[in-house]
Amino acid sequence: xPGYRLINQISMANPKAGSQSTSIAELxxxxxxxxxxxxxxxxxxxxxxxxxxGAKPDIVNYQARCRRILKGHSSKVxxxxxxxxxxxxxxxxxxxxxxxxxxxxxxxxQLISLPTTWxxxxxxxxxxxSIACGGLDNKCCxxxxxxxxxxxxxxxxxxxxxxxxxxxxxxxxxxxxxxMQQRKVVAMHTSYISACSFTHSDYQILTAxxxxxxxxxxxxxxxxxxxxxxxxSDVMDAALNPMETGNLFISGGCDKRACVxxxxxxxxxxxFQTHKSDINSVRWFPTGEAFATGSDDATIRMYDLRADRxxxxxxxxxxxxxxxxxxFSVSGRIIFGAYNDxxxxxWDTIKGTKINSLLGHENRVSCLKMSPDGTxxxxxxxxxxxxxxx
Amino acid sequence: xxxxxSQEALRTQWQKALEGVLLKRPTDxxxxxxxxxxxxxxxxxxxxxxxxxxxxxxxxxDIAINLKHPPRQSVYTKLSALLVEMQHATEGVQTFRxxxxxxxxxxxxxxxxxxxxxxxxxVPDAFWTTELIRWLKQVLNIECDLEACHLATMLxxxxxxxxCNVQWNAVNFKISEPDGNMVFRYQTPFYWPNESQFxxxxxxxxxxxxxxxxxxxxxxxxxxxxxxxxxxxxxxxQWDCIxxxxxxxxxxxxxCCPSDQYINAWxxxxxxxxxRPPAYYKYICKAESCLNGPNRNFPSFTETSIVPSxxxxxxxxxxxxxxxxxxxxxxxxxxxxxxxxxxxMSFDALLKDELGQLTFEKHLKKEFSEENLAFYLDCxxxxxxxxxxxxxxxxSIFSEFISPNGATPVNIDTQTLNAVKAEMKTKKTRFVFDLxxxxxxxxxxxxxxxxxxxxxxxxxxxxxxxxxxxxxxxKGKLPKIWRLSQFLTKGKEEDPERGExxx
Numbered sequence: 001x002p003g004y005r006l007i008n009q010i011s012m013a014n015p016k017a018g019s020q021s022t023s024i025a026e027l028x029x030x031x032x033x034x035x036x037x038x039x040x041x042x043x044x045x046x047x048x049x050x051x052x053x054g055a056k057p058d059i060v061n062y063q064a065r066c067r068r069i070l071k072g073h074s075s076k077v078x079x080x081x082x083x084x085x086x087x088x089x090x091x092x093x094x095x096x097x098x099x100x101x102x103x104x105x106x107x108x109x110q111l112i113s114l115p116t117t118w119x120x121x122x123x124x125x126x127x128x129x130s131i132a133c134g135g136l137d138n139k140c141c142x143x144x145x146x147x148x149x150x151x152x153x154x155x156x157x158x159x160x161x162x163x164x165x166x167x168x169x170x171x172x173x174x175x176x177x178x179x180m181q182q183r184k185v186v187a188m189h190t191s192y193i194s195a196c197s198f199t200h201s202d203y204q205i206l207t208a209x210x211x212x213x214x215x216x217x218x219x220x221x222x223x224x225x226x227x228x229x230x231x232x233s234d235v236m237d238a239a240l241n242p243m244e245t246g247n248l249f250i251s252g253g254c255d256k257r258a259c260v261x262x263x264x265x266x267x268x269x270x271x272f273q274t275h276k277s278d279i280n281s282v283r284w285f286p287t288g289e290a291f292a293t294g295s296d297d298a299t300i301r302m303y304d305l306r307a308d309r310x311x312x313x314x315x316x317x318x319x320x321x322x323x324x325x326x327x328f329s330v331s332g333r334i335i336f337g338a339y340n341d342x343x344x345x346x347w348d349t350i351k352g353t354k355i356n357s358l359l360g361h362e363n364r365v366s367c368l369k370m371s372p373d374g375t376x377x378x379x380x381x382x383x384x385x386x387x388x389x390x
Numbered sequence: 391x392x393x394x395x396s397q398e399a400l401r402t403q404w405q406k407a408l409e410g411v412l413l414k415r416p417t418d419x420x421x422x423x424x425x426x427x428x429x430x431x432x433x434x435x436x437x438x439x440x441x442x443x444x445x446x447x448x449x450x451x452d453i454a455i456n457l458k459h460p461p462r463q464s465v466y467t468k469l470s471a472l473l474v475e476m477q478h479a480t481e482g483v484q485t486f487r488x489x490x491x492x493x494x495x496x497x498x499x500x501x502x503x504x505x506x507x508x509x510x511x512x513v514p515d516a517f518w519t520t521e522l523i524r525w526l527k528q529v530l531n532i533e534c535d536l537e538a539c540h541l542a543t544m545l546x547x548x549x550x551x552x553x554c555n556v557q558w559n560a561v562n563f564k565i566s567e568p569d570g571n572m573v574f575r576y577q578t579p580f581y582w583p584n585e586s587q588f589x590x591x592x593x594x595x596x597x598x599x600x601x602x603x604x605x606x607x608x609x610x611x612x613x614x615x616x617x618x619x620x621x622x623x624x625x626x627x628q629w630d631c632i633x634x635x636x637x638x639x640x641x642x643x644x645x646c647c648p649s650d651q652y653i654n655a656w657x658x659x660x661x662x663x664x665x666r667p668p669a670y671y672k673y674i675c676k677a678e679s680c681l682n683g684p685n686r687n688f689p690s691f692t693e694t695s696i697v698p699s700x701x702x703x704x705x706x707x708x709x710x711x712x713x714x715x716x717x718x719x720x721x722x723x724x725x726x727x728x729x730x731x732x733x734x735m736s737f738d739a740l741l742k743d744e745l746g747q748l749t750f751e752k753h754l755k756k757e758f759s760e761e762n763l764a765f766y767l768d769c770x771x772x773x774x775x776x777x778x779x780x781x782x783x784x785x786s787i788f789s790e791f792i793s794p795n796g797a798t799p800v801n802i803d804t805q806t807l808n809a810v811k812a813e814m815k816t817k818k819t820r821f822v823f824d825l826x827x828x829x830x831x832x833x834x835x836x837x838x839x840x841x842x843x844x845x846x847x848x849x850x851x852x853x854x855x856x857x858x859x860x861x862x863x864x865k866g867k868l869p870k871i872w873r874l875s876q877f878l879t880k881g882k883e884e885d886p887e888r889g890e891x892x893x
Contacts, residue, residue, distance in 0.1 A: 199773070199774040200770070200773065200774050201771065201773075201774035201775065203774055203775055203776040203777075204774040218776060218777040219776065220776045220777060220778055221776075221777050221778065223777055225777070243738060243742075244741070244742070244770045244773070245770070245827070245828075245831060247821070247824075264819075264821045264824075276464065277464045287738070296464055296465065297464050298464075298465065298468070316531075317530045317531055318526075318530035318531065318532045318537065318538075318541060320465055320468045320469060320472070320541075321465050321544070322464070322465055340465065341540070341541070341544050342540075342544070343540065357534075357536075357537060357540075359536070359540065362562070
C-alpha cells in the first residue's frame with residue numbers, strides 16, 4: 001500500500017514545514033523495523049506449531065445441508081443475529097429493512113423499515129424482546145420486538161406459537177407507524193455503524209463505527225459509558241468476550257489490526273497486526289482465550305491471548321477471495337468462514353485443513369453466525385437470501 | 391482559470407484512481423468541493439495537493455497510479471496475477487485457434503472472403519473448459535472438481551475470462567461440469583475490474599450503438615435494445631456526443647484485421663455482460679408487500695401464518711407448521727446428557743448454563759455456601775446493569791454480601807475486604823467488586839466445584855438427563871419437519887409471478 005503511505009505523508013506534512021515529511025518517513029521506517037524485531041522476538045518464543053500438534057486427533061467429518069432458505073429481503077443482506085431462543089433471527093439489508101424471522105418455519109415475523117440505507121449491523125437482545133440496528137445514519141437504534149412469547153431462557157420453546165395479527169390487517173402498516181415512535185436512539189457516532197451487539201444484558205450496547213472507535217452505551221439513558229479509541233481506521237467488527245467474568249472485547253478494522261480492549265480502563269491491552277488487508281470480522285474462541293479474524297486477504301487467522309501471538313493461519317492457494325465473516329462451532333473445533341466467492345468454507349481448527357465448502361449462495365456471503373446451541377448456522381448473502389445450514 | 395481547470399482534472403484523476411475503494415464501504419469516498427475524505431484518517435486537501443504539485447513535491451499521476459491497487463482490492467491483484475500465470479506460453483493454459491466455422495451457427499455476418507481467411511488461421515488464444523479446469527486443479531492444488539469449476543465460474547463472473555457463448559449471463563452463469571465443451575477466451579487487461587471499476591452509462595450507450603451498427607455475429611438481445619432506448623431518453627442531452635464517439639470507434643476498428651475485430655466485439659460484449667447484466671430475476675418478495683396481508687404470490691408466508699386460506703384447509707389441519715414444529719422441537723425442562731457432561735468437565739460451562747446454575751446452587755446449599763453463587767451472579771448482572779439502577783445495586787450488593795453486618799456475607803479475606811471498602815469510598819464503578827469477585831470465583835472453582843462432579847446430586851442429574859432421540863423416520867420419507875420445508879420451497883418455485891418477472 002505505497003499509495004496510502006504517500007498520502008499520509010503528504011497530508012501530514014505541511015508545505016510550510018517541508019523537513020517534517022522526511023522525519024516522519026524516518027520515524028515510520030523505525031517503527032516498521034521495531035515491528036519486525038518484535039515479530040522475531042515473538043517467533044523465538046515459539047515452542048510448537050498448532051497444526052503439528054493437531055496432526056494426531058482424528059479428522060472431523062462435517063457435512064451440512066441447507067435446511068431453510070429465508071427469502072424476503074429485496075436487497076443485499078448485510079448482517080444477522082440469532083436470538084437466544086435458537087429460533088428467531090434478525091437480519092438487516094442494504095435497503096434499510098430489518099426483518100425478524102422464525103427460522104424453523106422460514107417465515108417472517110416483523111419488518112422494520114429504517115429511513116436509512118445500508119443497515120450494517122443488527123443484534124438481538126439476550127432477552128429476545130428487543131433488537132438493535134445501525135447503519136449509514138451513524139445511529140444505533142433499539143426497537144422492541146412484538147412477538148415476545150418465547151421464553152428467554154430457551155429451556156421450553158414448547159407451546160409458544162406466535163400469534164400474529166391476521167394477515168388481512170397488514171401488520172407492517174400497523175407497526176411501522178408506531179415502531180418509529182418506539183424507536184430509541186442509543187448510540188451516535190460520527191461515521192457509519194459497522195457492528196453492534198448487546199453485552200450480556202439488555203441494558204448495554206457495544207458499537208463499532210467507521211470513525212475508528214468503539215463505544216459502550218447505556219440503553220435506557222442513551223448515555224455513553226465508555227469509548228475506545230486506538231484504531232487508525234474504520235473499525236469493521238467488535239465482539240465481546242463470551243465469558244461473563246471477562247472484561248475484554250476485541251475489534252478489528254481497516255488498519256489491519258485486531259485490538260483487545262479492557263472495558264474497565266478503555267485501553268487497548270493487546271494488538272495484533274499480521275493480516276495483509278482489512279479485517280472484516282472478529283470472533284472469540286468459545287472459551288474466550290483466543291480469537292479468530294477474517295480478512296480481505298483471504299486468510300483467517302487465530303490469535304491467542306495467553307501466547308500473545310498469531311497461532312494459526314487458515315489459507316489455501318485456491319482460495320483467493322476475501323472473508324466477510326467467521327464463526328466457531330460451539331466446541332471450537334470447526335471454523336466457518338463466509339467468503340466473497342459465494343461459498344462458506346469450513347476449516348478444521350487444529351489441523352488447519354479445509355474440511356468442506358458449502359455451495360448455495362448466489363452472491364457474496366456477507367454474514368454468518370452460529371446458533372447459540374450450535375446445532376445450526378445461518379448465513380446471509382448479497383443474493384438477498386439467508387440460509388440456515390445444519 | 392488555469393488553477394480551476396487543474397483542480398477539475400485533478401478531481402477526475404482522483405476519482406478514477408479511487409473508484410475501486412467504493413466497493414465495500416459507501417462512505418469511503420466523499421467528494422465535495424475541496425477535500426477527499428478516504429475515511430482512513432486520510433484527508434486530502436486539494437488545495438494542499440495543488441501547492442505540492444506546483445512546487446514539484448508530488449506528482450499527481452504517481453499517486454493516482456499508486457492507488458490503483460488500494461489494499462481493499464487485494465483479491466483483484468491476486469486474480470490478475472493468476473491470469474498472467476494462466477497466459478504463460480508453455481506452462482499456462484493450452485490454447486487453440488478458434489475457428490470461425492464453429493461460430494457459423496451464431497449467424498455471423500462476416501463476408502465470405504474474410505471468413506475464408508480466418509478459417510485458415512483461426513483466432514488464437516481460445517481454450518476449452520476441460521483444459522481450464524485441469525490447469526486450475528494442477529496449479530492451485532485443488533482436489534475437487536466442483537471447487538475448480540466454481541473458481542472458473544468466479545473468474546467469468548469477475549470478468550477475467552469469458553465464454554464464447556451468446557447466451558451466457560454473468561448473474562446466473564455457472565460451469566457445472568469439469569469436462570464440458572465450452573470455449574473460453576481471455577478478457578483484455580483493460581477491462582479487468584481493477585482498471586475500470588465503474589463504467590459509465592455513456593460508455594454503455596456508445597457500446598450499444600456500435601453493436602446496433604455491426605454486431606459481429608452476436609445478435610442484439612432484447613434487453614440490450616430496451617437498454618439502448620432507455621439510455622437514449624436519459625442521455626438525450628449528450629446523445630450527439632455519444633453517437634460521435636461510437637462512430638469514431640467503429641471507423642477505427644474497421645481498419646483492423648477481422649480477427650481483431652472479432653475479438654474486440656466479444657470482449658466488449660463480455661465486459662458489458664458483466665457490468666450491465668440483464669436483470670434476470672426480480673426478487674420474488676418485496677419485504678413490505680409481503681407483510682401486507684395474505685398474498686397468493688407468497689405461498690410460504692400465507693402457509694405459515696396463523697390464518698389458513700380456505701382452499702387448503704385440509705392440508706392445514708394435517709400439517710399446520712406451528713403445530714409440527716412445536717411438537718417436534720418440544721424441549722423438556724431437564725438437561726441433556728451432553729449438557730450435563732460438560733458441567734462435569736468445565737466450571738465455566740456450568741456457570742454459563744442456567745440449568746447448571748440451578749444445579750450448582752442446590753449443591754452449594756448442601757455445603758452452606760450458596761451466598762457465593764448469589765454474589766457472583768449479582769456481580770455479573772451489575773457489569774451490564776442499566777445506569778439508573780447502578781448506585782442502588784452497588785449499595786445493596788455491598789450491604790448484603792460484603793459488609794460484615796450484612797445478611798449473608800461472603801467469605802473474603804480482610805485484605806480484599808479493605809481494598810473493596812476503599813474503592814467503595816473513592817469511586818463506585820461497575821467494577822468495584824472485581825477483586826472480591828475474582829476471589830469468590832476462585833474459591834468456588836477450587837473448593838465447592840472440586841466436590842461437585844463426585845457429588846450424589848450431580849450423578850443423579852447425569853443419570854436422569856435426557857438423551858435426545860432422532861426424529862422418527864417414516865419408511866422412505868423424510869421426517870416431518872423436513873417434509874414441510876420441501877413443501878414450502880416447492881410452492882415458491884412454482885410461483886407464477888416469478889415467471890412473469892423473469893421476462
